[in-house]
Amino acid sequence: MSKDPALRLAAEVSATLADLIKEIRQRAAAQAAAQNPAPHDPVALLCIAQRLVDQRQRRHRFFPDEIFHEPAWNMLLTLFIAYQLRQTLNTKALVSTAGAPVTTSQRWIEHLDKLGFVTRAIDPSDRRCIEVSLNDAGHQALTRYLQDLTKLECE
Incomplete structure (x- = not known):
């Protein structure tokens, strides 16, 4: 040197x-x-789902309700969040998140059940209520979707 x-x-x-x-x-x-946690992190996926629900609700501050009529998607996101938090929802609670009339929402719950994304069961503590939950197929589909979104955010 x-x-x-x-x-x-x-x-x-x-x-x-x-x-x-x-x-x-x-x-x-x-x-x-x-x-940017790992895309398989359940907490990260929960945060993304919650963010999507918040974004969907915020739209109604700026635009008329009738242009955002997707009750099935609102319910699927809500059910994903409940699944991640290990909570169950009865039909009435789920319908309130759909942003659609009760009968329309109930038809969508039935359709989601037929498609194999949700499961309906009688509430053991109150047989008048029906609990709706995301089943494994629905959870896997939403997990894959949310993981795909994390790829877009990280690119």
């Missing part, structure tokens, strides 16, 4: 900068990993 003090100082500064750049990259990668 040269004995020239300017060259020595330049080499030291260069090494220090290289170390700083390495540390900044490591911190940025750790921060990105914290903000």
Whole structure:
């Protein structure tokens, strides 16, 4: 190594900068990993589903209700959230999330059952109520969809 003090100082500064750049990259990668958890993380998928529900509800502040008529999708997202939180919903509670008339929502629940996405069962504590839950096929389909969304967010 040269004995020239300017060259020595330049080499030291260069090494220090290289170390700083390495540390900044490591911190940025750790921060990105914290903000974009693995797509298979159930908590991350729950957050995405909740964000979708919030976004869908916010639309109604700016646009008329009739242009967003997707009761089945609203119910599927709600059922996914309930599934992740290990909660059950009765028909009345689920219908209230659909944004559609009760009879329309009930028809959609029946259709989702026929399609194999949800399961209906009589509430053991109140036989007048029917519980609706996302079954394994419905959960897997929504999980794959939400995982696919995480790929879009990370690209």
